[in-house]
Amino acid sequence: MIRRAMPWSFMIERVLIGCYTVLFAYFIYNYMFEGNIDEQFFQFTNNMDYLTFVIVGASVYTFAVSTLMNVGRSLMTELREGTLETLLLSPGSRIGYFLGTFLEQFIRSLSEFVVILLFGWILGANLTNINPLSFIVVFVLVMIGFFSQGVFLASLMLYVRDTFIIQNTLFFAMSFLGGMTFPVQYLPVALQHVSYIFPLTYALHLFRSVVIGGQSIILHVITVFELLCVSVTYVIIGFVWLSKVERKLIETSF
Amino acid sequence: MLIAKNIKKIFQLKERTGWFRSKVVRQITAVDDVSLEMTPGKIVGLLGINGAGKTTTIKMLAAMIEPTAGILQINGIDAIRYPMEVKKYLNVITGGERNIYWRLTAKENLEYFAALYHLKPSEINYYIEKSLSLVGLTEVVDVPVERYSKGMKQRLQIARGLVNDPMFLFLDEPTLGLDVVIAKELRQHIYRLAKNENKGVLLTTHYITEVEELCDYVYVMDKGRIIAQGSPSEITRVAIPEQRITITLPSLSLEAEEALKEVAAASDVHITFDHENSHTVVHIKSKDNLIMKFIKIVTENNIPVLNVSILEPRLEDALLQLATISKEGGEVD
Numbered sequence: 219m220i221r222r223a224m225p226w227s228f229m230i231e232r233v234l235i236g237c238y239t240v241l242f243a244y245f246i247y248n249y250m251f252e253g254n255i256d257e258q259f260f261q262f263t264n265n266m267d268y269l270t271f272v273i274v275g276a277s278v279y280t281f282a283v284s285t286l287m288n289v290g291r292s293l294m295t296e297l298r299e300g301t302l303e304t305l306l307l308s309p310g311s312r313i314g315y316f317l318g319t320f321l322e323q324f325i326r327s328l329s330e331f332v333v334i335l336l337f338g339w340i341l342g343a344n345l346t347n348i349n350p351l352s353f354i355v356v357f358v359l360v361m362i363g364f365f366s367q368g369v370f371l372a373s374l375m376l377y378v379r380d381t382f383i384i385q386n387t388l389f390f391a392m393s394f395l396g397g398m399t400f401p402v403q404y405l406p407v408a409l410q411h412v413s414y415i416f417p418l419t420y421a422l423h424l425f426r427s428v429v430i431g432g433q434s435i436i437l438h439v440i441t442v443f444e445l446l447c448v449s450v451t452y453v454i455i456g457f458v459w460l461s462k463v464e465r466k467l468i469e470t471s472f
Numbered sequence: 473m474l475i476a477k478n479i480k481k482i483f484q485l486k487e488r489t490g491w492f493r494s495k496v497v498r499q500i501t502a503v504d505d506v507s508l509e510m511t512p513g514k515i516v517g518l519l520g521i522n523g524a525g526k527t528t529t530i531k532m533l534a535a536m537i538e539p540t541a542g543i544l545q546i547n548g549i550d551a552i553r554y555p556m557e558v559k560k561y562l563n564v565i566t567g568g569e570r571n572i573y574w575r576l577t578a579k580e581n582l583e584y585f586a587a588l589y590h591l592k593p594s595e596i597n598y599y600i601e602k603s604l605s606l607v608g609l610t611e612v613v614d615v616p617v618e619r620y621s622k623g624m625k626q627r628l629q630i631a632r633g634l635v636n637d638p639m640f641l642f643l644d645e646p647t648l649g650l651d652v653v654i655a656k657e658l659r660q661h662i663y664r665l666a667k668n669e670n671k672g673v674l675l676t677t678h679y680i681t682e683v684e685e686l687c688d689y690v691y692v693m694d695k696g697r698i699i700a701q702g703s704p705s706e707i708t709r710v711a712i713p714e715q716r717i718t719i720t721l722p723s724l725s726l727e728a729e730e731a732l733k734e735v736a737a738a739s740d741v742h743i744t745f746d747h748e749n750s751h752t753v754v755h756i757k758s759k760d761n762l763i764m765k766f767i768k769i770v771t772e773n774n775i776p777v778l779n780v781s782i783l784e785p786r787l788e789d790a791l792l793q794l795a796t797i798s799k800e801g802g803e804v805d
Contacts, residue, residue, distance in 0.1 A: 300570025304632070307536060309559040310588035468536050469483060 228287060229326055236280040236334035243272035243399060244341050262401035264431055270345070273338025274425050275398035277331045282364050282418045283389055284327035285320065289368025290385070292319045293460075294375045297467075306468055312460060316372070320365050347432045355435060356424045359445055363417025366449035369456035377463045397422045417452075420445035474510040474533065474640050474672060479503060479542030481528050481696075502528040503539075504696040510640055510672040515662070517683040517704075518676045520693035521795055526676045529693070530642045533674065534564050547639065560589055562640050565633035567648030569625045574618040578609055578628050581617065582635050589636035596635075603634035606669075607661060623654035630661055640672040641665065647679060655679075662686060680788040692791060694798040704787050711790035711797075714742070714757040716783035719766060721775050724752040728773035735765055751778060 247253065247268050255268050263271055292315075296302035305315065339345050371388070375381050395402065395409055396418035402410050413419045420441050427433045435442065481503040486494040503525045510516050510533075518526050531537045532544065535555035544551040546558040572581050579600060586596040604610050607627035617625060626646070633641055643662065647655040663686055665671045677683060683690060684704050692700040692707065700707050729745060732754065736743040742757040756766060763780070770777060 299573065300568075301573060303564075303566075304571045304585060305588065307534060307559065307562075307564055308585070308588035308636075309556045309590065465537065468531060 232280050232284055233330050233333050236276045237337050239276040240273050240338050262403045270343045272399050273343040277334040278421050278425050279398045280334050281327050281331040284330050285364040286368050288323035289319050290371030291381050293372045294381050316369050352428045356429050360421040363445050363449045366452035367417050370452040373456045373459040392416050392418050475545045477507050477543040478505050479539040482540045502696055506698050508691050512672045513670045514688045515666045515673040515686045517687035517690040524693040525696040534562050534642050535559050563633040563638040564642040565629050567645035577614050577616055579613045585632050586635045599635050599637055603631040607631045643675045684787050699798050700794055708785050708787050708790040711793040712785035713759045717756040718781050719754040720779035721752045731769045
């Protein structure tokens with residue numbers, strides 16, 4: 219079944235894009251900037267080196283995209299495959315469906331994350347301070363964030379009956395505003411506020427500060443709280459909207 | 473038992489007036505005051521021309537959409553209030569090749585669909601085996617569906633519809649696009665489901681022979697309303713009450729013709745005569761069985777009868793008749 223039904227091409231594509239991002243940053247940093255970086259960057263990142271910053275950014279971003287692609291596109295894929303009606307007909311819970319989708323893809327998304335991190339480590343990322351316990355705690359929080367955004371995305375995609383434009387716009391906005399390759403503090407203030415609608419922004423902050431930087435999560439309890447608030451908002455809006463979209467879809471489509 | 477009483481569905485057509493605003497511009501009554509019943513072991517037909525409201529009715533009966541008004545009870549449970557509760561008793565099988573995952577095998581498909589109904593692993597295995605055996609797919613259980621023929625996919629659809637051991641099955645054009653052999657085979661499966669497995673089946677189809685062959689009871693819909701109901705023969709009798717008789721004679725004298733016309737006029741019978749070169753055909757349309765009366769007149773006039781045929785009205789003709797009456801705004805008794 220793995221060979222028949224797994225979206226291998228998507229996985230390979232995401233890993234390659236992640237690696238290319240890392241490689242691009244490596245060349246820019248070493249050959250264009252010649253290892254020199256703005257003093258402000260160190261202030262914003264608590265003295266993190268640029269390569270590690272980008273590598274963590276690319277890995278977590280890839281994990282986010284992978285989760286969003288799998289959870290967010292799930293209902294649209296069902297609609298295109300012609301299997302959504304059967305799902306809506308059954309008494310299966312929607313939260314159960316999304317959790318199942320999330321768990322099914324979790325190992326794949328995690329693998330993509332690890333591959334990019336390892337690639338970055340080969341290129342010189344400093345990953346020596348990773349605390350396994352911090353890693354697990356932050357990773358769980360991050361998963362909640364991306365899962366919630368995925369539920370919202372699923373409703374949005376089903377509402378507009380599109381995946382391509384939405385996902386590409388969203389992923390571009392996330393990569394640009396979420397702090398993947400540069401700290402959000404470099405953005406204009408208005409865009410900094412916008413960046414906080416993405417769980418990715420909180421995820422990257424926690425990863426860099428707590429998992430890589432070795433800081434206690436207690437110091438970032440506000441970020442954790444904000445991430446959970448954003449997640450709950452996404453889930454609530456996602457499910458309320460989904461019930462309306464489903465109703466409309468059944469009445470008009472099948 | 474499934475009981476629908478006076479169910480109604482009104483759709484509101486909205487027009488966007490802004491990003492998140494819309495106003496109702498029109499209301500469409502898709503189903504209007506429909507009452508019907510389904511009993512385990514019986515096959516009920518739901519007929520009507522396109523746009524009659526059949527699919528909306530099925531969606532309501534299958535607890536997929538909420539009726540605007542009316543009562544829907546399934547096994548005594550209020551299906552409008554507890555749709556998730558009643559869904560375990562129901563399933564829908566549609567025609568075509570969708571609703572199954574082509575990259576998965578039959579077994580993988582059914583395992584997934586069974587899990588959606590919260591069945592226990594032991595139940596899942598039991599019902600998968602049972603449903604696949606019923607539709608004759610046990611030999612290809614581990615073959616990906618994309619390699620199946622159209623008929624096999626359709627049989628898998630039936631197995632999917634049985635995976636939760638539903639009490640009531642809704643079959644929406646199940647033989648659509650199938651060749652005659654496979655369609656016949658599927659009809660046999662449907663018959664067995666009702667009679668051997670005691671499922672209550674509701675069938676919509678455009679193939680009237682299927683209805684005549686399978687259905688115990690039929691509801692005919694038009695413009696969202698039920699315009700006739702009964703067994704296929706009852707519906708035929710109601711829609712086309714006259715018997716159509718043709719009597720072929722070598723010739724017909726003027727006296728005999730007049731005598732026949734007199735009887736016809738007295739009994740509200742429509743009679744016409746076709747005078748051919750070698751014979752005469754008498755066409756009679758009559759609500760009452762007056763054939764012996766006409767034969768008697770003919771024989772009294774010493775005319776031999778070459779042939780007598782009684783044309784039984786068909787359900788298809790009855791439905792056409794009902795559609796015409798409904799189109800003209802008339803009432804069906």
